[in-house]
Amino acid sequence: xxxxxxxxxxxxLPLLLITPILALMLNxxxxxxxxxxxxxxxxxxxxxxxxxIGAALTEGARRGNALIAILVLPxxxxxxxxxxxxxxxxxxxxxxxxMLLGAMLALLLGMAPLVAATALKIGETxxxx
Numbered sequence: 826x827x828x829x830x831x832x833x834x835x836x837x838l839p840l841l842l843i844t845p846i847l848a849l850m851l852n853x854x855x856x857x858x859x860x861x862x863x864x865x866x867x868x869x870x871x872x873x874x875x876x877x878i879g880a881a882l883t884e885g886a887r888r889g890n891a892l893i894a895i896l897v898l899p900x901x902x903x904x905x906x907x908x909x910x911x912x913x914x915x916x917x918x919x920x921x922x923x924m925l926l927g928a929m930l931a932l933l934l935g936m937a938p939l940v941a942a943t944a945l946k947i948g949e950t951x952x953x954x
Contacts, residue, residue, distance in 0.1 A: 826937075826938050828877075829873050829874060829876075829877045829937070832873055832876075833869065833870060833873045836869075836873075837865075837869035837870070837873065840865065840869065841862065841865055841866060841869070844858075844861065844862060844865060845858060845862075848861065856915070857912070857913075857914070857915070860911065860912060860914055860918070860919070860920075860923065861912045863911075863919075863923060864908045864911040864912040864923055864926060865908070865912070867908070867923070867926045867927050867929075867930045868904055868905070868907075868908035868926060870930055870933075870934075871904045871926070871929050871930045871933050872901055872904055874930075874933040874934065874937040875897050875900050875901055875904070875933065875937075876897065877937050877938075877941050878896075878897070878900075878933075878936075878937050878940050878941055878944075879893040879896050879897035880893065880941075881940065881941035881942075881944040881945050881948075882896055882940075882944045883896070884944070884945060884948050885948045903929065904926065904929060907922045907923075907925050907926040907929070908922075908926055910922035911923035911926055
């Protein structure tokens with residue numbers, strides 16, 4: 826989890842910090858900004874945790890790059906869809922899409938460390954290390 830948090834802090838936090846400036850440049854209404862920031866926060870965390878699961882599952886695989894794309898992309902699509910739909914709501918209201926995105930994040934927060942640890946342990950025993 827420490828590596829996932831450090832990855833999120835170095836890649837997604839700068840994106841979140843620059844989002845208000847980019848929203849002004851793209852002429853996005855300021856009433857949408859809190860919902861957009863919340864959706865970005867939950868979505869980037871969820872995508873980072875999906876990456877942790879994919880990296881742990883493909884550790885030691887010969888063609889890990891292709892395998893990680895096959896494993897992670899189908900799981901990332903719902904996060905992207907719900908994040909996009911949540912950020913397009915009007916009046917700054919919490920939408921059902923944002924709630925689903927938060928539920929996915931909560932599920933991944935509980936599941937990702939266990940899945941990654943188990944996958945790494947299985948990979949360690951199979952490689953004989």
